[in-house]
Amino acid sequence: MGRPRAKVKRGFGEVGQLPSGRFRARYTGPDGGRHSAPITFVARIDAEGWLVDQERMISRGEWEPPARQVREVEEAPLLLGEYAATVVARRRIRPGTAALYAKLLRLTILPAFAGQPLGEITAAEISAWYAGMRTTPTQQANAYGLLKSIFKEAVEERLVDVSPCRVKAGTQKERAREIDVLTVDQLNRYLAAVPEARRVPLLLAGWCGLRSGEVRGLRVRDLDLDIGVVHVRQAVVRLKGQLLIGPPKTDAGVRSVSIPPHLLPALREWAARQPVREREALLFPARDGHSPLNDSVLRVAHNKGKAAIDMPGLTVHGLRHTSATLAAQLGATLAELQARIGHSTPNMAMRYQHVAAERDAQLAARMSAFATGRPG
Structure with missing residues (x-):
């Protein structure tokens, strides 16, 4: 949906279209105050009709503020399902985000609230709904x-006075387990156990902090071994069962990551053995040489690596955690961590710094134990 239309100038009052597509009517009353219709309208003509009624009451001397007017309003209440569809449709979001929103609406939000008027949903109902999803954090x-x-948008458009969403820390994901982080020795042993054909993409995940989709979206020109940088400009996403190439998960995901110099000789040797491909071609294509690599292919190789280091809970995404935590342990600032791992907010970067601080404390304790000869 496009931008709201400008307010239409009238002899009495004004009608404006809201971002939701509905119409709001307002006027200045005999008391000098600004008054709005108690509801918004689906059609402009209905909003104008309400203003005509108000003007007639003023001319007959029967007017009182709309809040005290007692009359039946035939306008149907705005339902949550209708409004949610409007809000999501007008947002400029990536295809992957649109698919996620559609799934969340279909599976969680609409079954609970689709047929309820927007203004009648209570905080207690939302709290109970939220608690019912505790097993899927x-x-x-x-x-x-x-x-x-x-x-939030409904409040901004004055469709409801206050938001009933008041669950404390409701948007903070409850993590079922701590972040799996590898030591340098574990990472090296992991990579040694990974099949050689898939070693480099997993190496870039573990040492440079790239997401699986970002690794699989790399083009030949994105790996610059002359200056030791990998450029993240696109990613592979799965949408409705298909693998598509699009922008990274967030705007912050577009970044250039320096490769640890000790890896460059092996990477240059690997690159020299690769067939000559166009600069725009995928760096790690599927077997046909041009299609995006399926995430399951990386997982199969990853499973061999995690078995070698006896970490059954390790995920491909856990390699990214390892890279970020190692950077934090070596003194990376929040801004440097955000830039390296491609996060738009410092929340996750702070988590990596916290993990690094805990490990540093453990290291200090082991140093003290060594110095004193006491068990750590």
């Missing part, structure tokens, strides 16, 4: 975040 946080943003 990631979905719980994402669904609540989406619903909260929908009500």
Whole structure:
């Protein structure tokens, strides 16, 4: 949906279209105050009709503020399902985000609230709904975040007075387990156990902090071994069962990451053995040589690596955690961590710094134990 239309000048009052597509009517009353219709309208003509009624009451001397006017309003209440569809449709979001929102609406939000008037949904209902998703913490946080943003827009458009989304820390994902982080020795042994054909993409995930989709989206020209940098400009995403190439997960995901220099000789040797391909071709294509690599292919190789270091809970995404935590341990600032791992907010970067601080304390304790001869 496009931008709201400008207010239409009239002899009495004004009608303006809201971002939701509905219309709001307002006028200056005999008391000198500004008054708005108690509801918004689907059609402009209905908003204008309300203003005509108000003007007639003033001319007959029967006027009182709309808040005290007692009359039946035939306008149907705006339902959550209708408004949510409007809000999501007008947002400029990436295809992957649009697919996530559609899934969250279909599975969690609409079954609970689709047929309820927007202004009648209570905080207690939302709290109970939120609590019912406790066994799926990631979905719980994402669904609540989406619903909260929908009500935020409803408040801004004066469709409701206050948002009923008041769950404390509702958008903070409850993590089922701590971040898996490898030591340098574990990372080296992991990579040695990975099949050679898939070693380099997993190496870039572990040492440079790239997401799986970002690694698989790299083009030949994105790996610059002359200056030791990998440029993240696109990513592979799965949408409705298909692998598509699009922008990274966030704007911050577009970045250039320096490769640790000790890896460059091996990477240059690997690059020299690769067939000559166009600069725009995928660096790690599927077997046909041009299609995006399936994430399951990397997982199969990854499983061999994690078995070698006896870390059954390690995920491909866990390699990214390792890179970020190692950078934090070596003194990276929040801004440097955000830039390296491609996060738009410092929240996750702070988590990596916290993990690094804990490990530094453990290291200090072991140093003291060594110095004193006491067990650590």
